[in-house]
Amino acid sequence: MTTFRSLAIPEVIEVVPNRFGDERGFFSETYNAATFARGGVECTWVQDNHSLSAEPGTVRGLHLQAPPAAQDKLIRVVRGAIFDVAVDVRAGSPTYGQWVGVELSSEQWNQLFVPKGFAHGFMTITPDAEVLYKVSALYSPEHEMAIRWDDPDIGIEWPRPLSSLSGKDAVASAFRKHQPVFRYQG
Structure with missing residues (x-):
């Protein structure tokens, strides 16, 4: 049975699907709409x-898209391991500016659900880490936003030193300059 575990910010959910193995290998149902709805995750995935x-210590993020192109994300690792992070950017939220993180790996077979209203990013822990993720809205460059991966106001405790970062992520804005586009619906 697929398990669902809310993290310290309860809207962010770790998902662990069953994996059935034998001498041939394994089978796993990594997504089932009805199962996920029972676990509190109801989305229509579009992409x-x-x-x-390639390198451990590669950071991708912290990314989000503003409404009306806001994205829910379901992240999983098919090779290697990452440290996956969600930052609450919902104005008025009791956890505004706080982060949660979890190691996702092909070995643990876990996934992370990151809802709209959160910035998302990850750091690779192993070489050649492959990440698959579903999103609930199409990529929209005009709605794309980024927050510094190492912003001191957020204080993410990354598991290793940085080795690689895109030029776009290197010039991402500071959290305090981020204009909130999401409101907590509590």
Whole structure:
């Protein structure tokens, strides 16, 4: 049975699907709309993304899209391991500016659900980490936003030193300059 575990910010949910193995290998149902709805995750997924990061210590993020192109995300690792992070950017939220993180790996077979209203990013822990993630809205460059991965006001405790960062992420804005586009609905 697929398990669902809310993290310290309860809207962010770790998901662990069953994996059935035998001498041939394994089978796993990594997403089922009815199962996820029972676990508190109801989304219509419209795009799948796949990334490969060669070097450990590669950071991708912190990314989000503003409404009306805001995205829920469901992240999983098919090779290697990452440290995956969600930052609450919902104005008025009791956890505004706080972060939660979890190691996702092909070995643990876990996933992370990151809802709208959160910035998302990850750091690779292993070489050649491959990440697959579903999003609930199409990529929209005009709605794309980024917050510094190392912003001191957020204080993410990354598991290793940085080795690689995109030029776009290197010039991301500071959290205090981020204009809130999401409101907590509590």
